[in-house]
Amino acid sequence: MNHWPDCLKNRRCIIDFIISFLPKGGRLNILSSKWKNLRRPPCIRGWIPWIGAGFEFGKTPLEFIEKARIKYGPVFTVIVMGTRMTFVTEEEGINVFLKSKEINFELAVQNPVYHTASIAKNIFLKLHEKLYITVKGKMGIFNLYKFTGQLTEELQEQLQNLGTHGTTDLNKFMRHLLYPxxxxILFKKGLFPTDERKIREFHQHFQAYDEGFEYGSQLPECLLRNWSKSKKWLLALFEKNIPDIKTHKSAKENYPTVMQAVLDLLEMEANEQKSPNYGLLLLWASLSNTVPVAFWTFAFVLSHPNIHRTIMEGISSVFGTAGKDKIKVSEDDLKKLPLIKWCILETIRLRAPGVIARKVLKPVKILDYTVPSGDLLMLSPFWLHRNPKYFPEPDLFKPERWKEANLEKHAFLDCFMAFGSGKYQCPGRWLALLEIQICIILIFYYYDCSLLDPLPKQSSLHLVGVQQPEGRCRIQFKQRK
Structure with missing residues (x-):
């Protein structure tokens, strides 16, 4: 370079010199891409091409994220299996994530939906918004009253099989209670099997599918033999039962189930052949988070004697002290027991998903960084919920903090992101909260319960969905007299 003019020895001047020979449009493109968007977030690339940091990241994702936060700050990029994932772990970037027109939800999830439910990308993109509106309407706040009686009856029916006393694993107990x-309720009365062998088979396949869902969303199915087997079993279950679901009419209710509404829309859109696939997606969405939230809420309450005692006093004041008679739970009853809802929301805060994802369509600015187009932008509710600015003493179970939320107007605390936010919040959030509320009321009304094991640690293996327990957690129960 010694024979070049002095001004061209400077790197910026070299590029300016090259640009001067380009057409005007080319100059603008290079200028904007090279200089405006120069500084990207710190990037963890790993040492294996394409796989990147996949092995280290996949072992314990939550721990990996925490170490990266400490080393690189709240915004950083990880390359995993050829995908750039840029994490936003604190409040910086929330507005970009939730409000920017350059961030897209559907493009972020179309690949996982294709891998886990075998729904083609073009079909998913065509139908998603219509299906979302349909499901949101069926399970929205204005339709919750339709589910209260059904949930109470179904839960009481399942509790009758529990017996008068015993010891059981709490996680297993919640599955046996909430699966059927x-x-x-969501598909059709009687769809869940009653034969013991078939019940075990359902549990086996759904748990295998659920536990491998995160891996199944990213890896080829041929590498996940057991997971693929359970996926096919569940799809075959829906294939067999879709005709009955479609024509089923409840003897008590005059309105269609959520799955029937989905089937009606698929028929209108000439995509009936995908009915079992959407059935599988609805099944996973309705069970994968509700069951662990119910588990953790119950465990947190039992591990805090003062909270447990206050809840028991509230239930007795509303429904009486006897535990044998069947009760009806109404919306007015639920309003008299706000502590139960606070406990559920505090549980969700502490055990929130590791990430929720969006696709970056055009470069966006977060702090001093520019996140390039094509990245998956990963907002972390798990770490946002541990920000002491919004949640003082963030690692403590403090349901009373939810007094400050305007729950009557269906508003959560600031920076609470467990259900997502914006256009595509979880459409079933209100029904899930209702189901867990009634579940806790009925268990405590009918049974005296106590923990036999310490509160388990949360697993750090998964990023998607509510954190699962690590290790056993047994309870002892005895029917109230």
């Missing part, structure tokens, strides 16, 4: 309740 949710399936019978």
């Amino acid at each position: 309740v949710t399936v019978n």
Whole structure:
């Protein structure tokens, strides 16, 4: 370079010199891409091409994120399996994530939906918004009254099988209680099997599918033999039962189930052949988070004697002290027991998903960084919920903090992101909260319960969905007299 003019020895001047020979449009493109968007977030690339940091990241994702936050700050990029994932772990970037027109939800999830439910990308993109509106309408706040009686009856029916006393694993107990309740209400009464062998088979396949969902969303199905087997089993279950679901009419209710509404829309859109696939997606969405939230809420309450005692006093004041008679739970009853809802929301805060994702369509600015187009932008509710600015003493279970939320107007606390936010919030959030509220009321009304094991740690293996427990957690129960 010694024979070049002095001004061209400077790197910026070299590029300016090259640009001067380009057409005007080319100059603008290079200028904007090279200089306006120069500084990207710190990037963890790993040492294996394409796989990147995949092995280290996949072992314990939450721990990996925490170490990266400490080393690189709240915004950083990780390359995993050829995908650039840029994490936003604190409040910086929330407005960009939720409000920017350059960030897209559907493009972020179309690949996972294709891998886990075999729904083609073009079909998903065509139908998603219509299906979202349909499901949101069926399970929205103005239709919750339709589910209260059904949930109470279904839960009482399942509790009758519990017996008068015993010891059981709490996680297993919640599955046995909520699997049939949710399936019978959202799909059709009687869809969930009653034969013991078939019940075990359903549990086996759904748990295998659920536990491998995160891996199944990213890896080829041929590498996940057991997971693929359970996926096919569940799809075959829906294939067999879709005709009955479609024509089923409840003897008590005059309105269609959520799955029937989905089937009606698919028929209108000439995509009936995908009915089992959307059935599988609805099943996973309705069970994968509700069950662990119910588990953790119950465990947190039992591990805090003062909170447990206050809840028991509230239930007795509303429904009486006896535990044998069947009760009806109404919306007015729920309003008299706000502590239960606070406990559920505090549980969700502490065990929130590791990430929710969006696709970057055009470069966006977060702090001093520019996140390039094509990245997956990953907002972390798990870490946002540990920001002491919004949640003082963030690691403590403090349901009373939810007094400050305007729950009557369906507003959560600031920076609470467990259900997402904006256009595509979780459409089933209000029904899930209702189901867990009624579940806790009925268990405590009918049974005296106590923990036999310490509160388990949360698993750090998964980023998607509510954190699962690590290790067993047994309870002892005895029917109230």
